[in-house]
Amino acid sequence: MVEVTELAKVFRVPEREAGLRASMRALVRRRHRDVRAVDGISFEIGLGEVVGFLGPNGAGKTTTLKMLSGLLYATSGEARVLGFVPSRRERDYLRQMTLVMGNRNQLQWDLPALDSFELNRAIYRLGPEDFRRLRDELIELLDVGDLVRKPVRNLSLGERMKVEIVGSLVHRPVVLFLDEPTIGLDVTMQKRIRSFIGEYNRRYEATVLLTSHYMADVEALCKRVIVIHHGRILFDGPLARLGEQFAAYKTIEVAVADGAADLGRYGDVIERDGDRVKLRVPKADTSRVAALLLNEQEVIDLTIEDPPVEDVIELVFAEAAEPR
Amino acid sequence: MRAARVAWMFFRLGALNELQYRANFFVAAFQSMLSVGVAIVVLKLIYSHTAELNGWSEAELLCVMGIQILLGGVIHAAIQPNMERLVEEVRDGKLDHALTKPEDSQVLVSVRDVRIWRAVEVISGAAVLGVGVARLDTEIGLGDAASFGGLLLVGAVLLYCFWLILATGVFWIVHMWFLADLFEGVYQTGRFPIGIYPSWLRYSLTYLIPIGFAITVPAEAVTSRLGWTTPVGMLAFAVALFAFTRWFWFFGLRRYSGASA
């Protein structure tokens, strides 16, 4: 479905220093810097996959999505979606895809969303009955039945987001590019949208490429994760393996009878909550340290865990932190 | 006076800011020359068909146009940007930022923005006025010149009041997108001495929209048509209008509640 080969995007950015004299000089002679927003990435996504694109701000996620949706053309490399070259923006391609960006409004402001959906029906050339059936299914799935009759400007941010998402799916695209779809929403709304995307993917075999800051989005929806930083792919594989590959440690949560005991010599103390202490230990040492604790301390409770994915990601980024 | 100091401070800041963009100045100068050029073409066209328009000669009409362009420059540079910003901020609920500052709110919303490069229009207008005055048959006495300057100032104040009253309307009617178009359209009536308009239009131009006062009266001063009753009346009207504007502003402000979603 999605084939990306050595895709790269370089931006020329004018350099400007602060100060009046520098701005005067800048008027005469502009200096430029090349920013490699995407630096030669390759991956393939198959039919029906839901892939999470993870990375800090400026990593190149949004730039990649824009290239895949045809809004940006690449500096080098190749991208194909559904066999089409996105930057050609062929009608047949546009009819089968959608790009949803968190804060953008695509629906008519003063009218009920239903009217905007009708417009989309005509734009995407859908037959009326098929369209209405699909539209009603989507409305029911996301439970926006009473919202679609109100003018969009009267809806709250979360309600608007839900209705916008229905609007972008009403032509039943088979490829979805979602850029931070749950940004700025409250927890209930986030969960709602997550389950909706999951359901859409199941029902219509849609391929989903999703970027997010929120691990919860990724954990809920994506079996596969691509980690990107400074425009390069650092990891591409099952979410479960992310921890294995990058996390060289485990956490031991232990409750001891002697609450004041100093457990620092067993490992890094990362948290202390009453008599519960969380220790970080190198993976290889886990059983040895656990055994030591059990022998030398009066242990009430002991749990060995993989570190939370956020922490792993943080480490991944910290490792790759030097720009090249 | 504190208000004057605040105004000067914002002016300096705005000007310094804008002056960095040299290109804006050239664009503004070009546009101003273009519109002066068209105005001259219109003038020539009119006077190719007649010797005087409602008693005003070509040179005298040039004076009227010069004043209209000059005051237009003042409006575009100093008044309109502030009023449009006010309307926008009320619509987006962002006016609170200005209101929590320890300055008189009317002063603040009136002086914080300036498009310095549109002051080019003031220069063009002055140039047109200068040419017109040079070609006049009558001489301008010192009295005429002094009253001209004073009346110009009063005229600017009248136009400011008018804009602020309109802009204050935003506290009641949120959708004021037509303001600039409405004003520009009606302001064009000032290109000609208001005597040529039918009486119902003339009266609205004088009282409802102080264009007649702001432009034609100073023009009358320059072309030696003025007695003393009109300037006195204009001054009295300006004082009354300013008082009303200030009262209306605070009245509207009380009604204001953050208009965000």
Place this chain on the structure above:
Amino acid sequence: MSTVEPLARQNPLRAMADFYLTTIRTQLQTQFQYRAATYMYLIGMVAEPVIYLVVWTTIAEQNGGSVQGISTGQFAAYYIVWTLVRNMNIVFTPYGWEWRIRDGELSAALLRPLHPIHYDIAQFAGGKVIWVALYLPIAAGLTLVFDPVFTATALEVVVFLIAIWGAYLIRTMLLWLLGMVTFWTTRGSAIFETYIMAELLLSGRLVPLELMPGWAQTLSDYLPFQWAFYFPIQTLVGDLSAGELVGGLGMQALWTAVGAFLVWVCFRASVKKYTAVGN
């Protein structure tokens, strides 16, 4: 391969008609909501022709009733019909392209399988219906005050009704072309203002073209401007022969086609430039 049933598609012509009708319908609703604000805008707009009208009737009266053969009543007719034509030929402002690009509206439009100009054409067309309806009372008022004089045959009325839409399309194309300038320079306003001034003098917007000097009239024969102002007004107010009426419609069609071709070429180039950097 996918196991989901494909969606039924509509034939393109039918879909386009649906799109236009839906957009016009929704625009009618929206514009109706904003009728008070639209009235204020119309008043600002009407000021322009009223000024010209007053100036030229004043000159005419001073000259014994007419200027170059055009009587005061005929001036009144010219400028009152002018306003109706003006209502019809107001289109998306070239200044608006800057916001479109900045707000992401352009990107959203580029993601849809429809050329964005269709949306502009349909949207403004819907608005025109309301605008003309709101304008008619103003026209009635102006008629009472200024006493226009003209005769119109049935053919002239029919051609007029077509010509105003021709004017609308021509100006849509021209101003879209102007708007494209925004992709290439940030100093577009200089170019917009130059266009407006040229149009003012050469389209019949300022004065009936007969009053302009000879060289200006010749120049305007080679330009599209008069077909968006002067020609539609003259179909009703002037004394054009049947041949001239139909020929005029043909010229409108020609200029619309030329404009459409240029828009097609320029938009492709502009989008190419835009997608190099994006938003």
